[in-house]
Amino acid sequence: MLVTAKEMLLEAKQGKYAIGAFNVENMEMVMAVLAAAEAKNSPVIMQTTPGTIKYAGVDYYYANVAAAAARSKVPVVMHLDHGDSFDRAMAAYRAGYTSIMIDGSKLSLEENIALTKRVVDACHPGGVSVEGELGKVGGKEDDLDGGDDNPYTNPDEAKIFVEQTGVDYLAIGVGTAHGVYKGIPHVNTDLIATIRDLVDIPLVLHGTSGVPDDQVTTSVKNGICKVNYATDLRIAFTKGVKEFMAANPEAFDPKKYCKQGMAEVQKYVEQKIEVCGSANKA
Structure with a gap:
């Protein structure tokens, strides 16, 4: 079933667990993520970035996820990840996405508040929840470029941001980055607790x-x-395809090599569901 993310995440907050949000690039990844969620009896969020949407359009990706969700008993959210403009957010909203992120993190605090509130005011009447971002997640992925610096979210600004925008959930900068890390990342978990106590x-x-x-x-x-989670799903899918083709160089049926890619994605997602603590929470 396709649902909005607000209630799902509020239940997670109350239960002190998290929901895995997995970026999907094609039909096979949608199928694999759903299979993992069903195997673990977990709610799940599937999401697409602007770069992914440019490849095929919001209607294609929404249709894939909506079809998968209609077959499943676990709750599924269709989320726009890092919406980069009001127009992009509204395109996803009109297509049927049940959760929208508007990323104004590169703007000044005042401009970010204004843009985020505009999206909230447009989405809430239709029952669609909204994610905002304050602080910056560095690194590069798809068309996203967070830069090389990694400024942390200011807790006091986070409180103001939430109060003035009415946003439903908030992405915060705590030391993570998009893409492939060059070393071992270190998340500022104390900062997370500080912000949690203020919002x-x-x-x-x-x-x-x-x-x-x-x-x-x-x-x-x-x-x-x-x-x-995004980059690691791409790596997992590609790993499965490469391994199949290495063992079967004459293969030409996409169903066969994609099946091994799907198996790798499902295995990865099941493990991350356990890490998030959402198994058996559907």
């Missing part, structure tokens, strides 16, 4: 691919309710 909405951790599981577990204990 009353669920918090979101971006750039989690490559973050050690123990840091993710501590982040969840300290207040993270949504954990984003």
